[in-house]
Amino acid sequence: MAGGGIGIEYSFRALPRMLPGLILCMVFGWAALQWDATTHGWSVDYKEAERLLSIAGKEGGAFxxxxxxxAKSKESFAxxxxxxxxxxxxxxAALGALQAGQAKPKEPKKPAKPHLLKESEYNDLAQSKEMPGKFSFGNKIIQFQLTYVAMLLLVGMLIRNTVGVAEVFKAGTIAARxxxxxxxxxxxxxxxxxxxLKVGAIGLGLVVTFVLGTQILISYWGRRSKVDEGLAGVMAAGVGVCGVSAAVAVAPVVNAKPRDFFYAIGxxxxxxxxxxxxxxxxxxALNMSQPVFGAxxxxxxxxxxxxxAAASxxxxxALLTANVINIVRVGFIPLIVLWTIYFYVVQPAIAAGGEAQKVNVWQVVREKFPIFILGFFIIVTMNEYGMFVQSERDILGKELLKLFFAIGFAGVGLNIAFDDLKKAGGTAFVIGVVAATLKAVLSAVAVMAIGAEVFAIK
Amino acid sequence: MPSEFEKKAQDTFSAERKEDVFVLILAAIAVVLVKLGVIGPSFVKSLFF
Known part of the structure; x- marks a missing residue:
């Protein structure tokens, strides 16, 4: 899914229909971020309390x-x-003396402000000499990675499949994604x-090998297993590259029937x-570093x-690396459509002794290219020319990003319906799942062999 | 006469184009507000307890 706007169109006319669901996602997203901030705060408090308890233990229990x-913390920070x-x-000074062709010296890291317990919490700790329950709870939540992402997806899915989402909110929750x-x-x-370019080049290799590879594998396997071409075509595009959008893009090319389409989407x-x-x-469990997991x-x-969501x-x-690979991947949608046209239309026509149908490659690329990635390239270029200072980068790429993601993930969670998942079935389902699992296993081996250094965004 | 899916695909990509334009505008607004200092380092923190 390059976008996921299936079923809803952004327009002023559709705004009244979308507004209730969008507001719901904003409130839900805010609640999850509040949960994140609170539990993260407790987890940091836990580490500080643990340090203080350890010092006190060595000094005969005195705080x-x-x-x-x-005063001591301020002194050490100064x-x-x-x-x-x-x-x-x-x-x-080193940057000023830098000559052409030399590597830029690494910027020193600004020391982080020490985290201090509040007076009441410090005094309670000094008195009880025991870790407060809420700090331990916060630490466990962070250990199990139950961050705002997990909360939005798990709770959203739970709501959708138990009490359900009222009709009035549905359009807006789809539009939030x-x-x-x-x-x-x-x-x-x-x-x-x-x-x-460094990560993108490796990403390109991964995309060509695994994403296009999966599409080609499913196309041939589907043909050998005599799976209906419509179903194999949408499954190959969807499992190979980009989910629902790619499946919709190739559906007319392979004359998919509605049933095929819903099997593939399921x-x-x-x-x-x-x-x-x-x-x-x-x-x-596999001890993957963040860049490797992102890849x-x-x-x-x-x-x-x-x-x-998984990378966040x-x-x-992990998110920084996954984002680059994803940009390369969604840029491949036009190529997926071209492959489908070749495999399901041009090749059979040639095999049947007929004339190969002419394909307007430029038109396919122009129509199917996801233009939002151009915005990403503009921001990268602005950064390259030093248009952002570190604090602006952090506001954009960490804080505002969380607000946008929280609203979007709220929409994703509230739209995971078990009824949709049940639509999967048949031989094509087996082919799709085996191919997707194969892609996951082989790509895990490949990225772990390539290593974190190559995928790290510095 | 376009098939059901041709129509669906055309509608989807037209909707996705609009969606892409919308998200580009949203991202541009965010960048401008940060560059102008309207959204500062304490903005997001101020939204939470």
């Missing part, structure tokens, strides 16, 4: 008065700040073209949903919303 505790200022001056895309665009502030959604909820834990999710998960779930660095 310093709160005033001493804050020392780190002074060291940073010296280092940043040295860095600037593409709000992930402005987040993808503004994330561009974290990239330089050199990173993009398979795509089922696999994508399973991947979304299992990949972050598989990645952890894996970008290659193996079938649609933009799901892969962005894993961490910010």
């Amino acid at each position: 310093a008065p709160f005033a001493d505790y804050t 020392l780190k700040e002074a060291e940073y200022k010296t280092k940043i001056d040295e860095h600037k 593409p709000i992930i895309k402005p987040g993808i665009i503004i994330l561009g502030g974290y990239y330089l073209w050199s990173d993009l 398979t795509i959604l089922l696999f994508g949903t399973l991947a979304l909820f299992t990949f972050p834990y598989i990645g952890q 894996w999710a970008g290659t193996a998960i079938l649609n933009t919303a799901q892969l962005v 779930w894993y961490g910010h660095e």
Whole structure:
């Protein structure tokens, strides 16, 4: 799914229909981000409390008065700040003396402000000498990665499949899903073209090998197994590249019947949903670094919303890498349509001794190219020319990005309906799931063999 | 006469184009507001308790 706007069109005329659902997603997204901020705060408090308890343990259980505790932290931070200022001056001098062809010296990292417990919490800890329950809870939540992403997807799915989503909200929750895309665009502030080309080149290799490979495999396997061409065609495009959008794009080419289409969509959604909820834990179990996980999710998960959600779930660095691979992948939609035209229309015509149908390649590319990725390239270029300072990059690529993602993921969670997943079935389902699993396993092996260094966005 | 899916595909891609334009505008507004300093480092934090 490049976008996911199936069934709803952005226009002022449709706004009244979309508004209730959009507001619902905003409120739901806000609640999840509030949950994230609270549990994250408790988790940081947990680490500080753990440090204090350990110091107190060594010093016979005595806690310093709160005033001493804050003064000591401020003193230590002031020392780190002074060291940073010296280092940043040295860095600037080195940049000034830099000659053409030399590598840029690395910018020193600004020291983070120390996290201090609130006075009441510090005093409670000093008195009880036991870890407060809410800190332990926050720490467990972070350990199990139950962040805003997980909450929006799990709770959203639960709501959709138990109490349901009222009809008045449905259009808006569908329209909320593409709000992930402005987040993808503004994330561009974290990239330089050199990173993009480095990871993009490897990403291109992965996309050609695994994404196009899957499409070609399903096309031939479907033909050998005598699966209806319409069904095999939409399944190949959907499982190979980009979920629902690619399936819709190729449906007219292969004369898919509505039943074929819904079987394929059911398979795509089922696999994508399973991947979304299992990949972050598989990645952890396999000890995948963030960049490696990002590359894996970008290659193996079938649609933009799901892969962005899984990568965000894993961490910010994973998201940076997954985003590049995804940009390369969705740029391939026109090529997927061209392959389908060749395999299902041109090749059979030639085999039957007929004349090959002429294909207007430029028209296919122009019509099917997802233009939102141009926005991402513009932001990368702005960053390349130094148009963003670090604080602006963080506001765009971390804070506003979370707002956009939260609204979008709320829409994704509230639209995971088990009834849609049940539509998958038949031989084509087996072919689709086997091919998608094969792609996931082989791409995991490939990205782990390639290693984190290649996929890291610096 | 276009088939059901030809029509569906045309409608989908027309809707996705509009959607892409909408998200480009949304991203542009976000960048302009950040560059103008309207959205500063404390903006998002101020939305939460």
